[in-house]
Amino acid sequence: xxxKLEHLNYVYSQGTAYEKKALNDICIEIPHxxxxxxIGHTGSGKSTLIQHLNGLIRATSGELYYNGExxxxxxYSMRGLRNEVGLVFQYPEHQLFEIxxxxxxxxxxxxxxxxxxxxxxxxxxxxxxVGLKEKYYNVSPFELSGGQKRRAAIAGVLAMRPKVLVxxxxxAGLDPKGRDDILDQIAYLHRESDITVILVSHSMEDVAxxxxxxxxxxxxxxxxxxxxxxxxxHYQELEKVGLAAPQVTYIMHDLAGRGIPVRTxxxxxxxxxxxxxxxxxx
Numbered sequence: 001x002x003x004k005l006e007h008l009n010y011v012y013s014q015g016t017a018y019e020k021k022a023l024n025d026i027c028i029e030i031p032h033x034x035x036x037x038x039i040g041h042t043g044s045g046k047s048t049l050i051q052h053l054n055g056l057i058r059a060t061s062g063e064l065y066y067n068g069e070x071x072x073x074x075x076y077s078m079r080g081l082r083n084e085v086g087l088v089f090q091y092p093e094h095q096l097f098e099i100x101x102x103x104x105x106x107x108x109x110x111x112x113x114x115x116x117x118x119x120x121x122x123x124x125x126x127x128x129x130v131g132l133k134e135k136y137y138n139v140s141p142f143e144l145s146g147g148q149k150r151r152a153a154i155a156g157v158l159a160m161r162p163k164v165l166v167x168x169x170x171x172a173g174l175d176p177k178g179r180d181d182i183l184d185q186i187a188y189l190h191r192e193s194d195i196t197v198i199l200v201s202h203s204m205e206d207v208a209x210x211x212x213x214x215x216x217x218x219x220x221x222x223x224x225x226x227x228x229x230x231x232x233x234h235y236q237e238l239e240k241v242g243l244a245a246p247q248v249t250y251i252m253h254d255l256a257g258r259g260i261p262v263r264t265x266x267x268x269x270x271x272x273x274x275x276x277x278x279x280x281x282x
Contacts, residue, residue: 003053003085003164003196004029008062010048022048024220026062032163035190035197037211037228039204041242044217046200047090050166053198054085083112086157088150090169095153096141101132104141104152108160119159126158127151129193131185147178151185158189164196165189171206179203183210208232208246208267216243229265248272255279 010023023045030036040046051057052064055071055078064071071081089095098104105123106116114122127137130151136144141152150170157165167186171179187210190197201207207214207228214231216224218241224231232238235245235253245267252264252272262279266272 004065006063011060037207040217045220085164086162087166102137122159126155166198
């Protein structure tokens, strides 16, 4: 279930004094089953880009193909697209509104026309996948902690059994443990559920650890589109646009500059530890 964007552009308030080009000639393809990270400074176009993926925003020009079909063709089912491309917004309280967690997670499947029994089965499966404990199922979603709300919001999307899961800063405002718990759960879902994951994040460490590929946005355009190791080789260029590389990238470059024969393309702490031990051993 690939997603392909061809020369996609988006202009806010077109034809007015407030006109602003938010996306400029975006050409990317995301194959089924990939874990893609999207990074960029505030205002770079990340959130605008992902809202195109399930048709919440329609491009000003250009084409967007889902599974080989142009979603802008006349008669295309946007409802069908949104059943397959699930979007979790940065602030889950915007998506949680029912009297209890179970009812909230059942909402999507119910709209898909499933029976009450099927909805509950889907909801239970999704809640278990995200690791939300059973004691919270009959609790109001507004009584949950930030991390629990994220899990409930993700479960609500997963209950619709999407082929693509798009997450806009799912760990914003969480403490380090909460952030790691959510991202580990997302990585688990990616492995176990055969879904495509598209993760928008401000954390270079997180995308380096989890993503197969990174798309770097800058001023509404794609600056880099490559595997994390290759992207973070350009850490000096990233700094010029308000980004950075993972901390281990700087450490490895510093060690190499001091004459220690380490590779500088490692991006995670585990890789850095292995590489330092190798260099010291040699």
